[in-house]
Amino acid sequence: FREEENTLRELRIFLRQICAKLARNKQFYMFSKPVDVEEVPDYLSVIKEPMDLETMMTKIDHHKYTCAQDFLNDIDLMCANALEYNPDRNPADKQIRHRACYLQDTAYALIKAEMDSDFEDNCRKIRDDR
Numbered sequence: 497f498r499e500e501e502n503t504l505r506e507l508r509i510f511l512r513q514i515c516a517k518l519a520r521n522k523q524f525y526m527f528s529k530p531v532d533v534e535e536v537p538d539y540l541s542v543i544k545e546p547m548d549l550e551t552m553m554t555k556i557d558h559h560k561y562t563c564a565q566d567f568l569n570d571i572d573l574m575c576a577n578a579l580e581y582n583p584d585r586n587p588a589d590k591q592i593r594h595r596a597c598y599l600q601d602t603a604y605a606l607i608k609a610e611m612d613s614d615f616e617d618n619c620r621k622i623r624d625d626r
């Protein structure tokens with residue numbers, strides 16, 4: 497059990513680094529915080545489960561992720577929300593869709609490059625056994 501807690505602690509440290517790196521990128525600024533319903537009044541009537549990098553950082557601290565795939569599922573949700581809310585062919589919508597896809601690919605690439613696959617397998621076993 498002790499080893500499991502050590503593994504999950506190491507996962508949280510790793511995910512914080514990934515999350516911070518994404519949030520530092522100027523191109524991902526609009527994904528760094530929850531969409532502001534003052535700025536975008538109808539957002540919550542369209543998007544049922546908002547997600548952003550600041551919320552994800554809090555979820556790491558609350559031990560909500562037990563493997564990298566759980567974290568990537570929220571990256572996928574954030575990207576899907578941006579595609580769903582900004583579907584039109586005008587330049588603003590196109591730019592945010594492009595940045596959402598770029599964020600998603602960057603997150604997957606960072607995790608694949610920096611995470612040992614045995615470590616992720618171990619985390620998934622812990623998740624599935626819980």
Ligand SMILES: Cc1noc(C)c1-c1cc(NS(=O)(=O)c2ccccc2)cc(C(=O)O)c1
Pocket residue numbers: 525526527528529530531532533535536577578581582592
């Ligand atoms: C994200 C998102 N999903 O739908 C939309 C639409 C956006 C989105 C929202 C905002 N404005 S905001 O006040 O909600 C905000 C500002 C800074 C960080 C996070 C949110 C700006 C932009 C933009 O492209 O500049 C995009």
